[in-house]
Amino acid sequence: MYQPETAARALVAKDLDICMYSLEDLSNFLIAIQNIFNDEVGYANISSSDLTVTNENSYFHIPIQMHKKINYTITIGKIPYVNRGIELSFDFDIIVPWRANQQPPFKKLDMLSNMFIMNRQGVVMSNQTGTIIDKMSILNKQKISASIMKDIVEFKTQFCLLSTKDNYNTGNLNYNDIVFKRINKMLLRNFKWNITNIPFTLCDYKKKYKKGTDGGDEGNSCETCCICLSNFKNNDRMVKIFVDNSTKTEQVYSASHDKCLLKYFETQLENAKINRVMGTENFEFRCPMRNVINFKIMGDNIDYIIREKMNE
Numbered sequence: 001m002y003q004p005e006t007a008a009r010a011l012v013a014k015d016l017d018i019c020m021y022s023l024e025d026l027s028n029f030l031i032a033i034q035n036i037f038n039d040e041v042g043y044a045n046i047s048s049s050d051l052t053v054t055n056e057n058s059y060f061h062i063p064i065q066m067h068k069k070i071n072y073t074i075t076i077g078k079i080p081y082v083n084r085g086i087e088l089s090f091d092f093d094i095i096v097p098w099r100a101n102q103q104p105p106f107k108k109l110d111m112l113s114n115m116f117i118m119n120r121q122g123v124v125m126s127n128q129t130g131t132i133i134d135k136m137s138i139l140n141k142q143k144i145s146a147s148i149m150k151d152i153v154e155f156k157t158q159f160c161l162l163s164t165k166d167n168y169n170t171g172n173l174n175y176n177d178i179v180f181k182r183i184n185k186m187l188l189r190n191f192k193w194n195i196t197n198i199p200f201t202l203c204d205y206k207k208k209y210k211k212g213t214d215g216g217d218e219g220n221s222c223e224t225c226c227i228c229l230s231n232f233k234n235n236d237r238m239v240k241i242f243v244d245n246s247t248k249t250e251q252v253y254s255a256s257h258d259k260c261l262l263k264y265f266e267t268q269l270e271n272a273k274i275n276r277v278m279g280t281e282n283f284e285f286r287c288p289m290r291n292v293i294n295f296k297i298m299g300d301n302i303d304y305i306i307r308e309k310m311n312e
Contacts, residue, residue: 014089014091015091015092015093016090016091016092016093017093017095017104018092018093018094018095019094019095019096019097019102019103019104019117020094020095020096021096021097021100022096023065023066023096026066026068026094026096029094030070033072033092034048037072037074040074041074041075041076045074045075045076045078045085046072046073046074046075047072047073047074048070048071048072048073049070049071050068050069050070051068051069051070052066052067052068053066053067053068053069059095059097059106060105060106060107060108061106062097062099062102062106063097063098063099064095064096064097064098065096065097065098066094066095066096067094067095067096068092068093068094068096069091069092069093069094070091070092070094071089071090071091071092072089072090072092073087073088073089073090074087074088074090075087075088076088102128103117103126103127103128104117104126104128105126105128105129105130106128107128107129107130107134108130108161108162109126109129109130109131109160109161110159110160110161110182111157111158111159111160111182111186111195112148112151112157112158112160112302112306113148113151113152113157113193114157115129115133115148125141125145130162131160131302131303131306132303132306132307133306140310143310144306144309144310147309147310147312148309154194155191155192155193155194156193156194156195156196157186157193157194157195157196158195158196158197158298158302158305159179159182159183159195159197159198159295159298159299159302160298160299160302160305161175161178161179161182161299162299162300162302163175163296163299165280166280166282168282168283168296169294169296170282170283170284170285170292170294170295170296171282171283171295171296172279172280172281172282172283173269173272173273173277173278173279173280173281173283174279174280175283175296176269176283176285176295176296177269177279179295179296180262180265180266180269180285183195183198183262183295184262184265184266187202187258187262188258188259188262192237197298197301197302197305198295198298199241199293199294199295199297199298200239200240200241200242200261200287200293201239201240201241201242202237202238202239202258203237203238203240204235204236204237204238205232205233205234205235205236205237205238206234206235207232207233207234222238222240222255224255225238225255225256225257225260226254226255226256226288226289227256227257227260227261227263227264227288228256228257228260232255232257236257237257237258237259238255238256238257238258239255239256239257239258239261240254240255241253241254241255241287241289241291241293253287253289253291254287254288254289254291256288261287264287264288265285265293268285268286269283
């Protein structure tokens with residue numbers, strides 16, 4: 001029987017990120033994958049695309065031998081003239097670094113929830129997150145691992161991608177472009193994630209105003225999206241940007257749908273590129289009321305957040 005409340009347990013990633021350490025292993029892997037698909041669904045029901053990124057010799061500033069992106073699309077249940085079948089898509093993003101001691105995410109962790117990797121020992125913590133976790137004792141690593149696992153079960157995480165290549169308070173264009181893609185992907189998944197340290201508040205719109213047990217506002221005083229100008233509907237995912245987001249004061253600068261705000265950020269990036277802003281130049285996201293939305297501060301504060309989680 002279908003149970004919506006347990007559907008998240010069947011959550012499957014749309015792509016698979018793989019790190020290998022020799023071109024021979026990569027070749028053997030591709031042959032094995034092709035044979036599995038052929039045996040299961042037959043040659044006629046498979047289409048694939050293979051893109052080798054030849055114009056890059058580094059990935060996250062580490063030297064690599066190869067960066068390959070592969071897609072397999074297979075058709076299941078196809079019956080000529082009767083049923084078109086169902087298409088399933090499998091994407092593989094494969095990195096082959098030069099050094100065997102390089103380990104994903106190569107000291108460029110984007111979300112704390114992505115600090116786990118799978119190797120021959122099973123699911124383990126990466127030792128190259130780029131955070132203070134890398135230098136922790138085994139006992140403390142186990143403790144922080146349990147805390148992050150608990151957050152994952154509740155669909156919570158923290159953004160932690162650092163920007164060490166510029167001196168700007170809000171980061172340069174390249175950095176913010178990456179930030180937008182990572183946050184956009186995380187927030188718009190079928191099962192909504194809560195990135196607890198982003199510089200705005202995500203909540204579900206509640207039509208009726210209620211007073212919480214602590215005297216706070218469990219409802220919303222904002223009725224209209226300041227971007228699309230349509231009224232919020234009950235349970236709409238909305239974004240509140242406060243005067244001081246660190247203290248979540250009741251004075252709100254702007255309120256909008258989550259998709260509207262992310263589209264608004266995307267437009268700002270596109271306009272910067274059209275205006276030929278260099279990737280190394282300062283770039284600032286702004287809310288519809290023209291207040292700066294600083295994502296870089298999230299990465300800068302991640303070690304403090306990790307210490308706080310250790311004390312929970």
